[in-house]
Amino acid sequence: MQIVYSLLLFCLFIGINIGLAKYDAYKIKRNLRIRHAINSIIYAVCIAIFYKWLTVYKVVGLLLVRIPVFNTTLNIFRGHPAHHISHTTTSIIDQRTNKVVMRIGYFTYHGILLILSLIFVLL
Secondary structure (H helix, E strand, O other): OHHHHHHHHHHHHHHHHHHHHHHHHHHHHOOOOOOHHHHHHHHHHHHHHHHHHOOHHHHHHHHHHHHHHHHHHHHHHOOOOOOOOOOOOOOHHHHHHHHHHHHHOHHHHHHHHHHHHHHHHHO
């Protein structure tokens, strides 16, 4: 039964990330500022709501799933190819990781993160 709850939690956070990506795409299309710190706080609060029932591994998994799901759906909502890499991002995380993404490939990088996040959530 624990696996079922973990998978439901994983799916819930995928949904949260899709919703947050849709909202950021809306803001980008209207030339509104993306406040990455506020986005981080919102995501941390979402995790904190469930923290009582989470292990450290599950927290890591929920943090990792944000990158592939959020980035890919943001690209799609903005009308870009799913594998688009922004060279004008103001996200510190994206600025640090874009070189790795370009070196090993978008889907390889995000696929690895997605698999790792699922493994961590299931631990």
